[in-house]
Amino acid sequence: MTQSGRVVASYGRHVLVEDSAGNRRICHPRGKKNQAVVGDQVQWLASEDEGSIEAIEPRRNLFYRQDDIRTKSFAANLDQVLVLVAADPEFSQSQVARALIAAEQAGIRSLIGLNKQDLTQAFDKAWTRLKPYRDFGCQVLPLGLKNASDDLHDLREQLQGRVTLVLGPSGAGKSTLINRLVPQANAATNIISKALHSGKHTTTSTTWYWVDEAKTTALLDSPGFQEFGIHHIAPTGLADCMPDIRAYSDHCKFYNCTHVHEPDCGVRQAVHNGLIDAGRHKIFTELFAELSAPKNY
Ligand SMILES: Nc1nc2c(ncn2[C@@H]2O[C@H](COP(=O)(O)OP(=O)(O)OP(=O)(O)O)[C@@H](O)[C@H]2O)c(=O)[nH]1
Ligand SMILES: [Mg+2]
Ligand SMILES: [Zn+2]
Structure with a gap:
């Protein structure tokens, strides 16, 4: 008899499944390849102290990156990132x-x-660099995760009742955040490397943590990323995924305007008028070129 459960950690070849009683056990995929990702609802079959994944239930969503060849799935069935x-x-x-x-x-x-x-000093500079995001309505929360006197009120409010994937470069403090909000988590953290001036890639797998006993709020720790490929997005679909660009993308003369070089382009006009951040438009054009280039496979 199969039982239902949720994938709460993924280690490549096998996963950790939490059953309805809250117990976690290692489960192996039926086939050669592990298709289950953290957040998946699965049907699993017990075999002594481990188990096998028999079926994966349909997903509400899947968050992944698509590098040149490799697809890297982070997690499924998320409320937010x-x-x-x-x-x-x-x-x-x-x-x-x-x-x-x-x-x-x-x-x-x-x-x-x-x-x-x-x-x-570094914070003020970084805060300014994020201004374009605040301007188009993305919520940006200032945080001091190591400062125990900061109760993280605004952040807790945003997380409450939701399943959140915590994503970011190595050394940003993802595991520190998990440890602040989930005291029994004991997630490993590490000082950032002075030599590389970047994180040390302390976390190596995505893991699901419950924040509250009622199990309504969850935080997913993830390994820091360096590259984030978005090759699953067509160049012509890019503007739709960038709210600040999208806001002006139907103000163009040509219906198939790429917003890169055409005359009478609403997006380029908005950049010119300071309504779209020039740095964001530069990122758009770079991504557009990257996604338009022939694939290496
Ligand atoms: N100064 C300062 N350091 C912090 C703060 N929050 C976290 N750190 C430090 O930043 C370093 C990296 O934190 P981690 O939580 O390991 O970072 P991570 O994002 O999980 O990194 P990976 O697991 O490598 O992806 C640790 O030395 C933390 O103590 C903060 O608010 N201020
Ligand atoms: Mg970490
Ligand atoms: Zn245009």
Whole structure:
């Protein structure tokens, strides 16, 4: 007899499944390849102290990145993605943009957290770099995750009752956040590497944590990413996944305007008038070129 459960961690070849009583056990895929991702509802069959995945229930959504050849699934059945970056190490505008585009494409709400408020100078600079996001209505939360006196009120309010994937570059503080809100989590954290001036990739697999005993609020820790491919998005679909570009994309002379070089383009006009951030439009044109290039496979 199969039982229903939820995938709460993924280790490549096998996964951890939580049953309705809250017990977690290792389960192996039926076939050669593990298709189940964290957040999946599955039917599993017990075999001694482990189990096998018999079926994966249809997903509400799937958040993944598509690099040149590889598809990397982060998690399924999410309510939102929290893109967590920090004052230090300095974050990449392009990577933040990509993560938000992937969420938009998957129909998943997203917000940004900017951590390490205590590093005041670097924080102010980073806060300014995120202005274009605030301007188009993306929520950006200032955070000091290591400051125990900060009760993280606004963040808790955003997380309440939702399943949130915490995503971001290595060293941003994703595991620190999990440990703040889930005291029994004990997620490993690490100092950022001075030599590389980036994180150390401490977290290596995505893991689901319950924040409350009633199990209404969940946080998913994930490994830091360096590259975030969005090759699953067609170049002509890109503007639709960027709310600030989208707002002007039907003000163009040509119905098939790419918003890259055409005359009488509503998007380019808006950039010219300061209504769209020039840096964001640059990211758009770079991504457009990347997605239009012939694929390497
Ligand atoms: N100064 C400062 N450091 C912080 C803050 N929050 C977290 N850190 C530090 O940043 C470093 C990285 O934190 P982690 O939580 O391991 O980062 P991560 O995003 O989980 O990194 P990966 O698992 O490698 O992807 C640790 O040394 C934390 O103590 C903060 O608010 N201020
Ligand atoms: Mg981590
Ligand atoms: Zn246009």
